[in-house]
Amino acid sequence: MLTIGALAKKTGTKVQTIRYYEQIGLMPDPGRTEGGQRRYGNADLDRLSFIRHARQLGFTLEAIRELLDLSDHPDRPCHEADAIARRQLKQVEQRLARLEALRAELKRMVHECAGGRTADCRVLEVLRDHSECLTDHSEIGA
Amino acid sequence: MLTIGALAKKTGTKVQTIRYYEQIGLMPDPGRTEGGQRRYGNADLDRLSFIRHARQLGFTLEAIRELLDLSDHPDRPCHEADAIARRQLKQVEQRLARLEALRAELKRMVHECAGGRTADCRVLEVLRDHSECLTDHSEIGA
DNA sequence: CTTACATCCTATAGCTACTGGAGGTTCAAG
């Protein structure tokens, strides 16, 4: 039986994060000691490892909820899990494309900066005038 | 003189977002009509365009605050603006590297899924067992 | 001049995925 701190260490999760996962129903209510402290077993360790791994691969908590649900029903067909993973892959590829465009633009900005007064700074100039951009980057964020 | 809605349309920003930028001090308090509605001029349009463009390039609002500050003082040396852009470029490159690793892993997962029962699903299996991964992807997010 | 209606106003809450702190309790070692 693991304390929450031991489970946290084993999975590379913060204690608060585990409690948070419990709160939102991603982790089940664990057993408790008489004094009210949480104690975890191997099933909990597996489940949390799954969650953390999926997070590292960029899946949202909602997607992970679905994946866990599928994982809990071994007899159902697996095309749903496949679809979720494909969706994730697509998103990653879109973000990659956007980031590559950003990198090009930033490189251009930085390389053209001669290091004089801010009045002549290419970095600021490019930000001021979108029409100087070569790429589109219309969507926000990355 | 532009209404907030017109300014929003011109810059591809939501009305609420403009009010939010004002609230956090990124946009100045605009003039108002007798009835209390905001009215914007060309300086506001330029400033908001600058902000939006920088956001599209992935700069945080804090970085944008610095860039705007530099932009407001044309006689200062510009190495700070350059440093901010370089920092941003570095971050973008790091994210690119991570996303490329994720893409590889997701591709492998998806391609290995044969489409049977969830019990045999490669997607779920890989998530369950991190040791099956080829890449590291230890940091979270993307 | 009035009415209709789109747009505006403020204030507040919500989103994702956590993280941190205050103030108090429990557990295990010595």
Add this chain to the structure above:
DNA sequence: CTTGAACCTCCAGTAGCTATAGGATGTAAG
């Protein structure tokens, strides 16, 4: 039996918006 690390709950905060409620304003048509 005492100490002190680790636990507990509850609440607030992060970034960067977005959405809603409930009401006021501005403008164009009749």
